Amino acid sequence: MAAVLGVSAQYHDAAAALVVDGRVVAAVQEERLTRRKGDPSLPREAMRACLRLGGIEAGALDRVVFYENPYAKLERVVNGALRAFPTAIGLFPRAVGSQLGGKIWVLDALAETLDVPRARVVPSEHHLTHAASAFYASPYPRAAVLTVDGAGEELSTAIWRGDEGGLALVEGIALPDSLGLLYAALTAWLGFEVNDGEYKVMGLAAFGQPRFRDELARVVRLDGDGGFSLDEKYFAHEHDAELGFSGELERLLGPRRAAGRAWDLDGSAEDRRYADVAASLQAALEEALVGLARRARARTGLDALCLAGGVALNCVAVSRVAREAGFERLFVQPAAGDAGGALGAALVGARDLGDPRPAPQTTTALGEPVDEAEAAELAAALGLRAAPSDDPDREIAARLARGEVVGVVRGRFEFGPRALGQRSLLALPRDAATRERLNRVVKRREPFRPFAPAVAAEATERLFEGGPPDDLTPFMTSVRPVRPEARARLAAVTHVDGTARLQTVGEGGALAGILAAVEREAGLPVVLNTSLNGAGEPIVGGALDALGFLLSHAVDAVVVESLVVTR
């Protein structure tokens, strides 16, 4: 029996996770506490929060596991830059500086920060920790595991076999062939920020036609057997870490879109062309991912698949894998990106020390709880109106029925990019105008971005195609077609392609009470559920962030546990 802290940091979205005696006690992204979106720095605040939530001192930790091997990464970075001679001359000092100036010392920094013996701090491997975060958290005793990411130490993609004996690498695809880097490069070409704009590309793709498939087939070649390779001439990862694409790509697809220019998909033929490229990229990614999943099935002979790595956050591609790859069951680690590596690292460490697998993951509410008393005190100091409600679910439902947009802050905040009812912004899903209001006024983001519905599990098949809830739907990691007859009543959450990234809420789920009350008020147990944050902001963590959100965004109320706060 052991206490293991897993840590991911120094690339993007740093996090910490604590596993005690095989049980996941806490998992926290640093950004939620430092309020810097995707904060990559050593997660001092998140580590402290995990220890606080676990009620243990750092000295009681049996092991601290870093999610990747910094020495292997240094070797890869230096070798890559040297191989690219002379084009990487501009990037080499920055890459080496960042490695030698901090990254290479991360294990020592962890030991010093936590004040634990250096021998207790060990590195793991990037793709192993992703695989562990998915497999050990899944409900499957045996499964194929597919990890697809931008970059690890050497691998970008890996197929694993998970069973009672643990995880065994079946095969991997090494850098520079990487679906994550492909998507990142095209994200930059479309004028979005890498590591932040990938969701935007996925949303944009639904507005386009994949008429650039032939061009994309030159950029990423699928070998028909699940393998793929990138044509390096279209990329510039070794000498331009920010853009990642070369002039050749612009010659193939046309000039990049200027970052920061407003989108006009109705009036601009040029923007519609960019949407077509996004659609072609999405199609290429889906085909590659389906091919990899089929290969994983063929190589392992197993009926269940677990997915992790940043690419697994592409819920449209995941849904296609679910439909076409031949697996009976599919689970995606809800924190599939690098933050989830912290959870995987902790689980790898716990297994190494002989602890059992944790119970299957049923919630992402692994962060710090909100303090209602603090919210009440702060609301008074800010001059906000705040009153406790005897029946907050009914109060929220009544407000939503009046057309209000309400922030909900309850319990422990979520781990991963999705708000699943603990830090959510809710509205009724029936009017398309609600989507416009939320995108333009509240979240101040691109008008094409879709919103997701949270639906009571028992109503799922009535409103959405694709059968009953599965292992994906509680975590909003897949999309389903909205039944045609339901689309008018779900206009705000039905994307242009007729799908929705739904979240099903079972009995006892964070939103179950609200959905029941909404059904009584408005007839359908469905709400629009989006994360409680504005553009470029991390999702709300505690009471301070919640009231700050209310003060700075055009929402009608924020409900902190049972406290209803308005301006």
Add this chain to the structure above:
Amino acid sequence: MTARARAARALNRVVWRWPGRDARKLHAFARAEEGSRVDLLLAARRTSSAARRALYLRHALDEARHALMFSRRAAELRLASGRPALGPPRADGEALFDRLGEVRFLAFVHRGEARGRAQFEAYRGHFAAAGDARTRALFEAIVGDERRHEEYTRALLVELAGGERAARRALRWAAAWEAWRAWRRAGRFVAERLFVITMMALYVVLAPVGLAMRFSSRRR
């Protein structure tokens, strides 16, 4: 008028007329405001008083708004000149509340607000004279907030330090600490340049190794 404000006024023509410089400078202001937001939110989390937590939170929200205003104007200027926007203003906090304690943190923030206000007043005047109403209005809006921040931090500083004399002492300490920080930053700037040159030289020296690696990987 502070030395920085005098310098800002004197250098206005050069600073703002340099092609492309205007957007980069506004974006740098956005980053500074963003860094200040992060530090103020940390202060709001750490302080023991709900009243001060509320003040720091409101201040942080102002800084977030300023960062957005600066970065949007910078993006407008960039796009108008046919260049892509510079992206969202990312900045680290300095954990100043943890490092300095609340009294010295307030002294530091107060000095920064006073300096920023004076500097922005100079820029506001420059853009008014240059007939750029949009950028003038931007500085006008922010100068008002900076003045308010300057006043409340001064009042809090006197209260927490325990009187006017103690507050002045904290301000003198903050001035000295800022000078020391500027010296260290200058040192880091020079060291970074030296490192870049050294690494570039090393890269060239290692070129044969790289070429051999590339050759051998092609053969494989």
